[in-house]
Amino acid sequence: MKNIANKVHISELLKYVPHPVVVESLTNKVPVVVQGVEGIASQRETLGKIIPKLQLIEQEEYGYHTGLLKNDNLVHTHVNPIIDQVAAPTPADLTQYPETYRKHCWPKLPGYREAVKDIHSKIERIALIVSKHLDQHVINTLKDGSHQYQSLEQMIKTSQMSTARSFYYRERRVSDDANKPSFNYHYDRMNLSACLKDFYYIKGNEVEQPEGAGLNYNTKSKELYNLRLDEGDIGFHVGMSYHILSAGIFPAQAHAVYLPNINGLSRASQAFFFSPSPLTLIVPPINIDINNMPEDDGVVPKHIGLINWQPNMKYTDWNEAIVQGFKKVFFNE
Ligand SMILES: [Fe+2]
Secondary structure, X not given: OOOOOOEEEHHXXXXXXXXXXXXXXXHOOOOEXXXXXXXXXXXXXXXXXXXXXXXXXXXXXXXXXOOOOOXXXXXXXXXXXXXXXXXXXXXXXXXXXXXXXXXXXXXXXXXXXXHHHHHHHHHHHHHHHHHHHHHHHHHHHHHHHXXXXXXXXXXXXHOOOEEEXXXXXXXXXXXXXXXXXXXXXXXXXXXXXXXXXXXXXXXXXXXOOOOOOEEXXXXXXXXXXXXXXXXXXXXXXXXXXXXXXXXXXXXXXXXXXXXXXOOOEEXXXXXXXXXXXXXXXXXXXXXXXXXXXXXXXXXXXXHHOHHHOOOOOEHHHHHHHHHHHHHHHHHOO
């Protein structure tokens, strides 16, 4: 990959707004890594012990099936670290927007809820700083066209649509389809996604991140970028909602999860997703060509891309449309 700066220490981040590292990495579809975030390492350790236990409890005890991840090799949670249910949906809303207004269920594992909420509050603070940089770059770039732009910082401050998700990829058996990703290339739906350093285990014993394991990105130059984080790092990437809201200045980032062909290898990860509020209109500040992502042609199937967006969609409509796209591509529904 050509040399793209994508790591910045938290203490450096407010010296320039927008910071060139944030702009350079995210406009090139490389995740930005904020280093030296205090107070996340010890709770991360706690989660590293808890997440593998998800496979041992019944599904009803750790949340619902989203319909997005019917994958026998994967156990995953989906909770809102801010409130138990967003807004006050009417019965009609619940029927029309099931993916948006689902009730979340915390897994019955001691210490999990406290650790997730604590890390979320710290990550949200950093997400607000990163979003300030994104806002400023979009406003500088759009100049006169910026009056219709909706601030990401404001959205993150006011939205209660955050989700925290733990993923446990069960122990791998050596197979012939070694090069197939454990989770295929896709874009996230939300504005911004954040992740911590992954955990890897061989037969239950923690090991270093194997070569090529974890999140891999298809960058703007069509090269592969494998994310490697330290304990105090947070990685951020852009989802489809912010692609539209930033008029493509910050493009959605295609990414996949790989687990190398190592017998008994498993992976635990913790991610946080910042979404717009349900009633936010997903409207770009200027006209954009939503299909103009040539670098991802043949990498991300069209139906799980921006093609689901239509002008004047609220986040509810957009979110449901994307989920239908996912079901069509992955499960033929
Ligand atoms: Fe993702």
